Amino acid sequence: MSTILEVRDLEKTFGQLVAARDINVSVPQHQTVGVIGANGAGKTTFINMITGHLSPTKGTILFEDKDITGKPSREITGLGISRSFQVAQIFPTLTVFENMCIAAAIAHRKPGMFGNIMTPVRSAETTAAAEAAIELFQIGRYRDVTANALPQGVRKLLDIGMAVAGSPRLLLLDEPTSGISIEEKFDLMNVVMSALKTRKITVLFVEHDMEIVARFADRVLAFYDGTVIADGTAHETLDNPKVQELISGVRLKAGAHA
Amino acid sequence: MQAGAQWVGGLLLLVAAAAAPFLPNWVVSLATIAFANALVVLGLVVLWRVGLVSFGQALYYCIGAYAVALMGRWIGFTDAIALVLLGGIVAGLTAAGIGFLLARYREIFFAMLSLALSMILYGVLVKTESLGSTDGFSVLTPTFFGYAPHGAQLSRALYWLTLAIDAIAALFVGLYFRSVAGALAAPIRDNEIRVEFLGVSVTSIIHTKVVIAGVLGGLGGALAAMTIGHVDPAMAYWTTSGGFVFVTVLAGSGYVAAAFIGSLVFEVVRSFAVDVMPQLWQMTLGSVLLLTILFLPEGLGSLVSRLKRRVMKPGTAP
Structure with a gap:
């Protein structure tokens, strides 16, 4: 190896x-x-x-x-290289899906100086990646729950899921x-x-x-x-x-x- | 839903443009000023979404206005479309420069620093006699590809130009809000650390927002200068910035169109308040703001959300 x-x-x-x-x-x-x-x-x-x-x-x-x-x-x-934190670092005012979408959109953004502006946050690709990450980390039942209302364990999974979104x-x-x-x-x-x-x-x-x-x-x-x-x-x-x-x-x- | 909103916005724009020949000149001028100022408000909305309030947006407004006026004064250049673009570019370049400083600050520090920068410009203009000092100076009558309208024709031409610029700006800002950079506003407000560890520079995202707001401020100032026909240092004064923040609170940050509607409502209320209660017009405006904060804390734009909820759940309370 x-x-x-x-x-x-x-x-x-x-x-x-x-x-x-x-x-x-x-x-x-x-x-x-x-x-x-x-x-x-x-x-x-x-x-x-x-x-x-x-x-x-x-x-x-x-x-x-x-x-x-x-x-x-x-x-x-x-x-x-990605990381998660001892205290889950998520976006508390967004839902689980929106959190994952942001992470997925950043991961799939177009290259170059204007990549952040030229990439739509909701595309078939980012939505599919966000849904896949939610499924992978088994937090589908919290998909539309605002992150600040999540139990501690789910917050941790979301934090790690977002870190993994960038492959x-x-x-x-x-x-x-x-x-x-x-x-x-x-x-x-x-x-x-x-x-x-x-x-x-x-x-x-x-x-x-x-x-x-x-x-x-x-x-x-x-x-x-x-x-x-x-x-x-x-x-x-x-x-x-x-x-x-x-x-x-x-x-x-x-x-x-x- | 997005496409539907764009269609409604486009339709309203066409109605507003088509109504111009049937409106009295003072209404056209008032609407032009309102829609020019709305561009500055739109810039403030871009910043507000990320949790930043600029109390110095009049800096870019004034730079855009003076760029237009000085081009006429120095070289006799009067083409309206080129001048508007120039106003936006000069203000945008200024924002790009000072953005390196501003993008490092948050909350009250951002607000106060932006205010200080606009007051520096105010101070410079007041002390510069060649730029008209406190009195300012007149703007040459604008032309359109060599055509020089006058009176009501000029008012209508500027009104249509303002609507066109507004439409382009609204479309661009709408697209921006739906991009990764635009959608990162709430995440940055919530948690800058996570945004950085997802691989995005928060500073450069905020810098971009400062530049967008600066360009919009400059476009607004350029259009206002041509409509009013005069520029003076008060365009950079803190009360001018305060007026833009007022309209931003009135409009809310939820919708792009709210900036235009909020600005129009503000100009209408102000004009009537000055006309009906010349001694108490500021109190009237203050009352409007108070009522907005009490009953529409998310601004006029939140009326759309309430309406949507009503349509989706008939019979339920908003």
Whole structure:
């Protein structure tokens, strides 16, 4: 399998605070990578740097062998990397269908400087793509509901569905199950992972729930103090004594990471 | 539904154009001013949809007007159609330049910055004697491909030209609203982060809207200058911008046609208020705005939505 993402010596500092350091990761195509770590371990900073939300202080990010370090987020999206957020980023005053339509229309817009003006937001192509995404993420019963009235799980699915509308080759999910009840978490992840497998998208997902990680990740990166302390299959990483001491048990050992 | 609205709009336009020979000259002039100002309002609607209010749209209105007047004054050029286009282009170029600054701001900061820019122009014009200072100067009588109408004929010619420009602008803005860039207004208002992560530059979308509003402002100013026959710095003053915002609130942002109807209603109310209650006309206008906000918070355009709902569900309350 060819490498889709390669991160070399990545570092991010905020003044004296080192948020991420010495990160070296290579992700092959079609792999599902779980990212674990306590709060403040550098997981979201890592994702933010890959998606252009933050510029790294040092290091290189290669996507399909192309250097994307420090590029603006919209440019990175255009290259084929998309993301969802811990707090679902949707358009609350629009319906689910309208949200998907916007995402689909942007994805199918004509190229060039005037592409945004020359492309109608409602065309047979964008409408069909929006309907297909709604069906893929199984939120059809909410199709005409305004997004601000949606349950949390559906908001998450909509957020991820919009991120997928642009047919990315790499998708980064920041805590896709946060704010979701334990009963719903597995259902939501089943829907998401099945949809992403259908589209053959490489996935990196940040997650706190180890059961979710063990079930859905082919490979797990464990972050601690801004760097990767373990990298292997889900079994290898989660059974790593260092990971168990510093991450898995961190919530049990109050104040251990503070 | 869109095609139906376009047909109705086209029909109303034809009726308005055909009525000109049968209307008194003062009505034609009043309607011309109203429809010229409606272009500025349409520009404000473009901005308003994305959640931005410009309290300085008179900047482009004044630039369009002065471009027309100065072409006559400097080189004696008087062709109405070319001058209108020139007014739009000059104002659009100005908007394109200052848009780099404006597109970075939101909410009250956008409103105040736009106001400040228009007041800078006002200050410059007031202090520039070669441009007529506070008195301004006259606009040469416009011509149409060499033909020079006078009196009522000139009024009607300008009225028809204004209607034609309005029709083109309405068609363009209608198409724009249905494009990705136009439809992104609500998403940008709701959540700029998601728009950026879908791969669109919010700043460039807003910049484009500033330019469209600027061009429309310039076209409106150019038509108004030819109709009034005079330009002065008050065209850039904040009360002029405030008047356009007033009409935008009155019209609402739901429909393109509302800008034209709102502007016409405003001019009619103002003219009658000045005629009937010369000392209290501002109070009358204020009352109209108050009633609009109370009973039609989404403007006159929302009457169409209410009517549609009534037609779709006969017997139900609006």
